[in-house]
Amino acid sequence: MFTSKKDYLSAKIIDHRAMSENVRRMWLEAPTISTMAVPGQFVNIYVANRAKILPRPISICEIDRERGRISLVYRVGGEDTGTLEISRLRPGERLNILGPLGNGFPITNKSAMLVGGGIGIPPMYALSREIYEIFGQKSLCVLGYKGEGGVMYRDFQKMNNVFVSTEDGSIGTKGTVIDAIEAFDLEAEIIYACGPMPMLSEIKKLAIKRDVKAYVSLDSRMGCGVGVCLSCTVDREMPDPISGQDRVRICTEGPVFEVREVNI
Amino acid sequence: MFTSKKDYLSAKIIDHRAMSENVRRMWLEAPTISTMAVPGQFVNIYVANRAKILPRPISICEIDRERGRISLVYRVGGEDTGTLEISRLRPGERLNILGPLGNGFPITNKSAMLVGGGIGIPPMYALSREIYEIFGQKSLCVLGYKGEGGVMYRDFQKMNNVFVSTEDGSIGTKGTVIDAIEAFDLEAEIIYACGPMPMLSEIKKLAIKRDVKAYVSLDSRMGCGVGVCLSCTVDREMPDPISGQDRVRICTEGPVFEVREVNI
Amino acid sequence: MNMNVSIAGIDWKNPVTVASGTFGSGKEYSDFFDLSLLGAVTTKGVSFSPWKGNPTPRIAETCGGVINSIGLQNPGVEYFLKQDLPFLAGYNTNVIVNICGHTVPEYVEVARCLSEEEDVDYLELNVSCPNVSEGGIAFGTDEQKLKEVIADVKRVSKKPLIVKLSPNVTDIVRMAQIAESEGADALSMVNTFMAAKIDVDSRSFILANKTGGLSGPAIHPIVVRMVYETARVVNIPIIAMGGVMSGRDAIEFILAGATAVAVGTASFRYPKAARQVIEEIREYMFRYNVDDIRQLIGQVRD
Amino acid sequence: MNMNVSIAGIDWKNPVTVASGTFGSGKEYSDFFDLSLLGAVTTKGVSFSPWKGNPTPRIAETCGGVINSIGLQNPGVEYFLKQDLPFLAGYNTNVIVNICGHTVPEYVEVARCLSEEEDVDYLELNVSCPNVSEGGIAFGTDEQKLKEVIADVKRVSKKPLIVKLSPNVTDIVRMAQIAESEGADALSMVNTFMAAKIDVDSRSFILANKTGGLSGPAIHPIVVRMVYETARVVNIPIIAMGGVMSGRDAIEFILAGATAVAVGTASFRYPKAARQVIEEIREYMFRYNVDDIRQLIGQVRD
Ligand SMILES: Cc1cc2nc3c(=O)[nH]c(=O)nc-3n(C[C@H](O)[C@H](O)[C@H](O)COP(=O)(O)OP(=O)(O)OC[C@H]3O[C@@H](n4cnc5c(N)ncnc54)[C@H](O)[C@@H]3O)c2cc1C
Ligand SMILES: Cc1cc2nc3c(=O)[nH]c(=O)nc-3n(C[C@H](O)[C@H](O)[C@H](O)COP(=O)(O)OP(=O)(O)OC[C@H]3O[C@@H](n4cnc5c(N)ncnc54)[C@H](O)[C@@H]3O)c2cc1C
Ligand SMILES: Cc1cc2nc3c(=O)[nH]c(=O)nc-3n(C[C@H](O)[C@H](O)[C@H](O)COP(=O)(O)O)c2cc1C
Ligand SMILES: Cc1cc2nc3c(=O)[nH]c(=O)nc-3n(C[C@H](O)[C@H](O)[C@H](O)COP(=O)(O)O)c2cc1C
């Protein structure tokens, strides 16, 4: 009777391994979520320790609808963080999660440029796969890393044209993703991006300058992830024409926004 | 330089299994503790969850000095208790403990009666073994259970003369350990006891009536287990002749007291 | 088995509501369970005109707690009446509308509007709002201001008035007595504790607003004490809140003297937390053969 | 790297002491580490004549917290001077003696005795003791009583006086200002929060005394806020305590404005907690290239 489009479940961990020193990939058995999810959506992960109350919002990185699984790629925080506790879970153990949450990226058959920075890279992977699977189309992917040993680089190469920037210049263009975009004069009819806020602000400028649509996934500290607590709101550029509201919830109306909608 | 007679360590769990529905036995690798410990002493167990701050004091049940191991037999509490979390640990995992703590039972070659009630039974086991090993002497052991399925009954039988009471009369004498002692007219030159407070009060009366020494191990909620917080104090019958103090710490001067010393 | 309680003459089918601001307007969690299962629904804070709230980040986690500085973002009473109230009216439960204001007249205005609404069952006066006339000091920490705001709102309110006390006071019993004598029909105890968290790596506060209100299990034992002390001296019912994560936490409040409890922060961890608390209270009553929840109110051994 | 701080003209080799009542008289933990590593040792509460304390059980656990109702059991100042002080004097650290009394004259008496002792470096005035002349209300929650006890003790004390504030007040900044203006040389912030825990199975309080004081990480964020607010207005140093479990917790207090911190409840979980906090502060300074700890005091970004 109360069928939510969000599934709360104790998901079995199928696989859990390190991708780099402090990034891990976890495959979870989550049949309902895998059926419903689209790239850009996220799940809430709950830490078993009852003293850690808030959810950890983590983007869905891969969706294996056939086997009813999703993967999450996440950064393991320092001492006493929730992600550190999560990182210790072994395959066969279970994790409480809720999802899929948020809106996800709108997909079109336009030529797409996917821009990911740091831990914003994993959600772009689901998107690039989806675009490839639906439209048979390779995307331009621009991945920004701190230095060598950046995660998922090889995964992306399978079905995309990949460009890389590193802060230290160890591989690809030295500098930011914007530097890489400019260095190679990369162009596309639509931009998707996820990464740190300064990067997203640059994407906004770029999108306006080039007059193309850009969908960005925003980060925020969240209380609930489902729209009740208003922890995660961001200013709209203009009040919503229907409700008159001038702030939107990243967890519910987002995390993906067309850059012109939000004041970032 | 700062060699404490108490060892704080992350002890490896060698074996961990259920003895009854809610009682478990855990063998821990704790070489220093096993060397130093005597029956009646206890260890502090610390729950990994940082929100559960206080130690769980648990008596040492068996001491395997040769292999550097100790066993603990403990009752698993209900929802959200620390012992429930501890009960989920698997062999190979580690547990922070501190011990040995407290004074332990004074051992003599007098004919001994060991009285254990409920979860007070495990510490009596270490004592009965010690008496047997040192003096080659079987003890009279009176074990009080709620009903059938009481733990360690068979272990005790190997080197003791065992009498049992059950509240429901399912095995042994129906009633308390005192009822069993009276029913069989059990006598000894010295009594040792551990169990719920009403039982210990009865032991006190018995010891006074029979004019024998009785050493009882007292329970208390503890803050530190090492004598700093004064959570666990109990009234002396008389102020200490030297210090003039009229309360003693169960964790440090106890947990074992001659019944006449303390106001129970 | 009876779980019914009565607060200011209105029946609740069980003693469980949700805490203001942790349940939105009810819509979101109605995806997870039937709101009609609740004794009452409590809305987020509603002010007369829209409030923007504080800058983000607005939430932080601490050991056993959560600090929030939402700052009462809300679209104002008009929007509430059009968009949220009709939705709640569709459920068979009581509706408590939490109200806030920056000045006494603002409180009075919103109370007046809501009083006209059939579907509103109670007003809950949040006295932790920053009192702009007094430089931001909350109404709930100043005896004189507390009196004034209650008396003025009470004068216009046609609904039973629940006063939600702030715990950031030396003597909460006294504040409760003031509320009672100014005409409060019930008390909500308590709002959040003023707190802060600093990120030592960036050396800055985690909340943009620097400080915020602490909720969750960390504060539960302090609130148990406050409810216990207050219930012994006031004659109006208490709705207790602060870290109710389970039925047992709720029973603690009831034994201490609360007539009902609210589930707040717990919903962030488990969307069906409020429903689960109701089930666990029922299990407790079953296990201990309690056939009327009212037999537990204030029944902690003295 | 300098970890030295100075409080009331006395040097501490690092900004870490232990919280009164959680470290006994020092003897017990001296088995675990060298007390000379500490900036200062703080003793348990010492009263003029022996106090029996409260009935047991005296301690309970909550989520992230501990509630205690020891009730200041102690053998009195004479015993302290004979048995405990000489032991502490053997270490190269500062000695803070925490003092308590049921009446102002009791405080004055114990302060007078201790003032004569060379090995006592500071008196720490615990104003959370039940004021028997006023029916048990703590001195620390009443402005007038607070003034009086500080002024009278200050008059006889030949040692720098640290006033240990109670957090159970509406406006701790005001209490701090009162302490400062009555002559306090430093502040300890804070004592425990009044709380209670009920065992729902037996329907009785876990503590024999019913209520007790909450300490531990649960309260840390509330105290961070209090220290931050207070440090901005007083000119005497603050020793902060409340849930310091790690170096990071300590750094939070220091960034908020504390000159030193005390490790309390953490020692119950790990006997070497205080030493570990010192090491972790050192690691933090090393990682972030802080060559003087004083560069961190109050340096949270505004
Ligand atoms: C929509 C969305 C998608 C995300 N996707 C990913 C992803 O795919 N992979 C990934 O590694 N990270 C992702 N993040 C960031 C991730 O949520 C945080 O890194 C994580 O919550 C930090 O938790 P912790 O246990 O390590 O830190 P703790 O310090 O223990 O966290 C304490 C609290 O702060 C919150 N918090 C701390 N840092 C952040 C942050 N940067 N953003 C949001 N909340 C934070 C935590 O959720 C928690 O509530 C995403 C964030 C959002 C909002
Ligand atoms: C000297 C001594 C020896 C003991 N030996 C044993 C033993 O061998 N086997 C065994 O099963 N139990 C023993 N106990 C009792 C044991 O300490 C408690 O059952 C246990 O601490 C309960 O913890 P919990 O995590 O289940 O409960 P929780 O409810 O999670 O505990 C909360 C807090 O209360 C304390 N607490 C709760 N109940 C008790 C209690 N009955 N006694 C003391 N503290 C309590 C806990 O230590 C903890 O600090 C002993 C107690 C003492 C004092
Ligand atoms: C995110 C958030 C928003 C809140 N908003 C309000 C509010 O609008 N009005 C109010 O009176 N209390 C508000 N509160 C306080 C809660 O209603 C409740 O009193 C407090 O959180 C303690 O309960 P808990 O520990 O169960 O959350 C809010 C609390 C949180 C965590
Ligand atoms: C068991 C115990 C006993 C205490 N005894 C005293 C005392 O004698 N005098 C005092 O001023 N504070 C006393 N306190 C309070 C602590 O010194 C400290 O202020 C408080 O516990 C907060 O710090 P923490 O969270 O690090 O423990 C006691 C605290 C505990 C837990």
Ligand code: FES
């Ligand atoms: S996180 Fe609660 S509304 Fe978005």
Ligand code: FES
């Ligand atoms: S438990 Fe701390 S003194 Fe005994």
